[in-house]
Structure formats: C-alpha cells, structure tokens
Amino acid sequence: MTNPLPQGAVIGILGGGQLGRMLSVAAARLGFRTHIFEPGANPPAGHVAEYVTTASYEDESALRAFGQAVDVITYEFENVPTSALDLLGSLAPIHPGRDALRISQDRITEKEFLSGLGLSVAPFAVVDDADSLAVAIEKVGTPSILKTRRFGYDGKGQARLKSADDATQALADMAGAPAVLEGFIDFSCEISVIAARSPSGEVACFDPGENVHEGGILRKTTVPANVKSSLRMDAVILAGRILNELDYVGVLGVELFVTPSGLVVNEIAPRVHNSGHWTQNGCTVDQFEQHIRAIAGWPLGNGQRHSDVVMENLIGDDMDRVPSLATQAETALHLYGKADVKKGRKMGHVNYVSAIAKG
C-alpha cells in the first residue's frame, strides 16, 4: 500500500462547490492543506482552502501547475473531462481512480458494470435516435424515463415518458445527446449507502439512509432507513462488492431502490454524496473525513453513528428559513457561502439530531 500522507501535504480538489468545501475542512482537520481547481469565480470551497486556481479544465498550463503543486488529487464531481484527467494523472495520483470515473460517467457503462457483478438494475436500453427509442420502448415499456448517458445531475437531462406518445418530445429534450431509456421500478423507498475503501482494501460503510427527492433533487435523508435490518446488511455487502471490484480508494455513494424482490441499484457516485451529509452530526468520523482518510492512506473511521439524524437540503428560498432554524435546539446548520440564491440551487443543509431510538 501507499505510504500515509504526512502532515502539511497538499490535497488537490477538482471542483469548488459545497462538496469540495466540506472536503477541504475535513482535510484541514487532519493537518492537510488543500488546493481547489475550479473554473468559476469565488468558489465556496475557496473560502476554506489555502490555494485556489481559477481556470478551465481545458487550460493545460493551469492544470500542469496544479498537478505539480499537489501531493494527491481528488474531485467533487464525476464529470471531470477525460483530457484533464489524462494530464493530471501523469503528475499526481488521482483517487478515486480512472476506472470508477469512466464507469460512473456513462449510464450505460455503469449499468453494464453493475449487471456484470450480478447486481439488479432497472431495465434499460440505449437510445441514439427515434428508431432506437422505438426499440427501447418496446423492450423497456412505459412509463419510463429517458436520460442523457453523460453529464446528468440533480434531475437535469431527463424526460419522462408516460406512454409512447411522449417519445418525440422526450427525444427532443435530449438535444441530440446519446441517451438511455430506463424502466420505472416499483420501489417502496430509495436508500443509499455511503461506503469507503482504503488503499489497503479496508472497507467501512455508514448506516444506510432513506432518501426523498423532489423534482429530481434530494430533499431529505433519514437515518436509520426504515427498512429491515437484513436489507441494510444486503446494501452494505453490495457496496463492498462494488468497491472491491473497482479497487476503489475513497468514498462512494450507492443509491438503491428497495423493491419487493430486493435491492435494485439506481446509480453510483464516485465521491462524497449529498445523502451522506448526515454523518457530519451523526458520526465521529464523517463522510468527508472518511474520504480524506482513504485518499491519504490513513486508517478509516468505523462509520458507527452516535445519533439518529434527519438531513434536509436547503434549496433556493429555503434560505429564508435559516433564522428560524438557528433557534431550534439539536439542529445543525451547514451553509455553503454561495453568493446568490437561485431557484433549485443547493444553498446549505440542516441536520436534525436526536438520540438513537431504541428497539
């Protein structure tokens, strides 16, 4: 295994949003310094990082300087351009590795990888044009959902098909991008597992949380998830298989549908995950520190929770509720320092903490 990163080492983080911000704080807590690479001005992560590079992912000289200035590289989002990764990978180790990125950047590749592991995924078919969409509808049926193969997040790049009549409009919504048609799953709830793996192969999982989405955006995560303990165990084992297969280093988010016939994998994210924000106030070592520990070659925290938590995202105008939330006992605010409130924009989150319910 790699040597543990020493005190004062610099961790490079691609992306300067809230995930990079919270990773940066966790890195500092372990005595590391951070360097944020972000195209946009005034990134939230920059407020708590020692170094910030403002440049595009096409700027080779900026990428080169960044890669030479850091000891290890990680990222807060999976859509980092391949060309940037190629250049950076020649200068410093990148964790999680290229395999995880390649797989999670493309919905088809991801589903084939998961199926190949024997895991259940929703029925799906490749869609490139009207003809392949017609074939896909034949195979997958309706209602179903058409998604771009790449670069989708928070419900963006998706169109629902109630029936085959919606095919033309849905295809137009893809704007020519390669797509995938996914069948709907009859699920009772969605849960997610935040799992971590170290370079030495140590695996640790946080307790699965139950997720509620609104408009394609995560609204709330409740921990523990209200599912049978055998299902929670299945979820953890499944996450461990994915991590080991990828020889993964870092934190991985795994979204799962709970169905009458067991767990179906919705998607995986090779990074810290919104549905893991509850760990900040429910665990001694949270998902951000867990990720930093993994990529730094440190021992992992055990993932045990000391409290039950409900995490709620503060989206857009939810920020108006902050003064009231600040008066509530056992309520932890985590605000991202974003300059402008916009509709649908994640501005912060709140963790409602309570003692672990017995029984």
Add this chain to the structure above:
Amino acid sequence: MTNPLPQGAVIGILGGGQLGRMLSVAAARLGFRTHIFEPGANPPAGHVAEYVTTASYEDESALRAFGQAVDVITYEFENVPTSALDLLGSLAPIHPGRDALRISQDRITEKEFLSGLGLSVAPFAVVDDADSLAVAIEKVGTPSILKTRRFGYDGKGQARLKSADDATQALADMAGAPAVLEGFIDFSCEISVIAARSPSGEVACFDPGENVHEGGILRKTTVPANVKSSLRMDAVILAGRILNELDYVGVLGVELFVTPSGLVVNEIAPRVHNSGHWTQNGCTVDQFEQHIRAIAGWPLGNGQRHSDVVMENLIGDDMDRVPSLATQAETALHLYGKADVKKGRKMGHVNYVSAIAKG
C-alpha cells in the same frame, strides 16, 4: 440589539493559531467568510480562511485596511495590544468588548473584578519589587505562586515559592515585570465552564468539564466533570453573572477550583478555550460556532451534549501517536497543521467520544 450578520459577511479574527483556525471553520459553516490578522508567517488559521493579513499589531496601515475590510472583529487571544484595539474599534465592532479584554489582560484587575461580584478568588497581593514581595508573602503565605500581571499563558511567566527563601529567584524570574503573588488553593479538582452570551442578553453554557494540567499546560478535559450536580449548577450561575456584568458578547472560558467551601475562580479568558474543544464532538453546536453565533447576533445553541467526551491535547511529540490514534474507533482527531513540532507546543487534540453514561 444588533442586526444579525448576513450571509457572506466577513469576520475579522486577530490571531492565526488553532483557535482562530477552528473559529474560521465554524464561521464558514454558517456562511460567513473570515479574514485572519496575524504577525507570524503561514498561520494555521490561514489554511481555512479566505483572507490573511500578515502584519504586526503596530502596523497602523495594515490594521486600518483590515478594519475596513471586515464587518465585525473578534480575537483568539486576550493580549492584543491596546493601541491596535483603539484603532480597530473605530472601524468595526469588536466582540467580546473592551471591558472584558481590559479586565482579563491584568491579573489584579481581573481578581478585583471577580471579588467585586462577590465571587471567591485565591488570596493575592500586588508585587512590584522585593519590598512589596516581602509584604505579599506576609499576607498570602507560602507555598504560593508569583505570576506576571500581564501576558502569561500556558504556565509561562510563573514561579513557585515553596518558602520565603525562594523570593529572590522568583522575583528574578519576573524580569522586572509587574507581578501578583497568589496563594495556593486546597482544591480537589479544577473544572471549567464555557459560557456564551448574545447581544440580546441570551446566555448558554456547556456542561462543565474537569481539567488536568501538566507543566502549566492543559493536558486533558473530561466531560462531565466528576462533581456534585449542585456544584455544576453553581458554576453555570457564576459564569452567567460574569457575562451579564460585562455585557459580554461571545464565548468566555471560566476556570474554577473545586474546594471544600465551594468554587474559587482561577481565571477567565474572553475567548474560546482549550477546555471547550470537547464540544466539537459532544454537542451539535460547538464552542466555536457558539462564539460565531454570538458575535454575529445569531441565536445561541443550547449547549446540550449528546455524548460524553474526554479531550486530550497533543503536545509536541504526542504527534507521534497520531497513526495509532487514527485506528481507534470513536476517536476524533483535530490537527492544527503547524509546520514544526516543538516541545510544549500544542499540535492538535483528540476527542474520545462515548455514549452518555446513565445515572
């Protein structure tokens, strides 16, 4: 009362050590940005702050630029020079206020203030020279301890007198600085209360912790303190009286001796306090966020603890224990990112977390 600080406001922090560092992280968590003013290069707080000014407290133009760039000013240590405070106070509000600083900067003023509130303090006498030391020994007795009136911390500027024979050496140790002779207190333990007060007069205290010092430096704080609950209540009420008398805004640390006849105040510190670091893993709102909330005019957290905690400082070579500590479950590391390990230097701390013991 003052209006609450809005999102994105800049909090100026005098001092760039570990307390400034942890204040900066707490400020970011509430959506504020921070600006560190620190004479030394590469301050630990700078790793997690948006702005850093490296300049001396005598540099008027640097102070002026800093004061104009921030919305409110706080500090991580009480020995900020008066001239700097005068200049800064004309440019931005300073919390905690000048009264608290003036009192805590001088051991005599502090003891007279506390006595004036009817609180018990150790017997003391002013010492300026050999004659007044002789008088002081007459009054206070031996064993006793001679301390500089100002600028002492972590056991520095102190000399013990086993008997009057030690007078000459002890006085020499003061190097001509005005001093105070303090009588020893027959105490069973030292506890401290971390208390906070908002501009509107709201007061909140964390549970008292029990402190163990080694060589004048805090070694360990155990929460809850192993004292009668009536004493814990006395401590909290006493802290509240000090806060109200000072019309205080922010967090105050109060060190108390537990004696057969009740609580004796050792000293007060107008800032976040080493013996409050346990709150980071024991409470939903920790002392750093509590301080930021107070100086920002936000509602205070309630101080309730969800876990028992033992906090241990990592001093100098204790850093060699980090790899081993990182393997322990329910153990939270907080490292300060200081470049050089030095004997007696606080390099980090560790919180050992456990469920609240019943009964």
